[in-house]
Amino acid sequence: MSNQIKVSLPVIRRLPKYYRYLGELLQNGVIKISSSGLARIMGTTASQVRQDLNCFGGFGQQGIGYNTELLRNEIGKLLYRGQRLETILIGVGSLGQTISKWITAEDRGYHLAAAFDANPALFGSEVCGAPVLPIEKLAEYCRLHKPQVAVLCIPREPARKLAPTLVGLGIRGFWNFSHYDLSVNNPDIIVENVHLGDSLMSLAFRVHNEAVSHP
């Protein structure tokens, strides 16, 4: 518990971006970088960079800047905690299969342990090294293996029906591609929504309105 860090969601959302940009700087041989330099390439402000990194104790030295490799390693440790999260995939359609490559990519901090689907044609096959099991085996599997994260690549209605079961089985984190907003009825779980339809519709609104705003 002493390891817990309370940080606001926008800062958490920016951490992977810092991690990406620092990795790129490292590849380009940049050893030290100032907060203003980092801000410029990331399209933000130096004060934002300093504020964000101060949330975690601040890794820089005034007037000297940040050691690129050290900062990246420290952010990496914050993100991964040196331990992969045991993860299951629900729904092995086109989206599930595509998305599984992200889950199993190195350095993301996940281990895809099993996938579940209702389609018998898929049982016995594998998706990125994980076996595809019948959805009926979900409860038994979770009680035995205690996965921490579920990735939902199913439509809204099946997601709504399955959510209480998954939460009841101890799943704490959800990467949610369904249009069901899990956190409304389950305020205590951790959800990252990827609402692709909403994202497209926001884009349409902005293009039609030429609203120049930066995400």
Place this chain on the structure above:
Amino acid sequence: MSNQIKVSLPVIRRLPKYYRYLGELLQNGVIKISSSGLARIMGTTASQVRQDLNCFGGFGQQGIGYNTELLRNEIGKLLYRGQRLETILIGVGSLGQTISKWITAEDRGYHLAAAFDANPALFGSEVCGAPVLPIEKLAEYCRLHKPQVAVLCIPREPARKLAPTLVGLGIRGFWNFSHYDLSVNNPDIIVENVHLGDSLMSLAFRVHNEAVSHP
């Protein structure tokens, strides 16, 4: 120009969610709903709902609530403007093929006109009804057909190299799955980023830290 509506990005991002929830209420036979009722099912507050909808002139009447169908239609009009956006897909790998189903889904406001890839094996094939063309044909195609939106399903480096060309060819909106942040060097274009890797890494951080925050 008189049609332009200046609204903050967080409000724009919530519009599709209102649209989704109102559609669901309609399906369930709900004719009128109060701001607090809408807030409760969406996991937000009544004052947030009223503020958001007031940005667009406010569709409700005090003490009577919102007419579900009318409100949904008005939000739909804001999102679509009655006209589909001519759209091209760059990158017809597993992600591009999966994502194309979202672009061509009804009611999203897009028309997928063509797809581009560097792989000759794909030339002449179709993805969701759009022809796959060689990436070398991109400039010619854009000059002739003037697409408004590009969907980038390619890695970071190709996206970085291609971005100035696409912007120069008049593309105004980007649905960006690459890890290249287009808006840093092109502050005037409209970008919706779907950074799947960042989303996964934020989730890992939150699960490890048990940060209870609601997106």
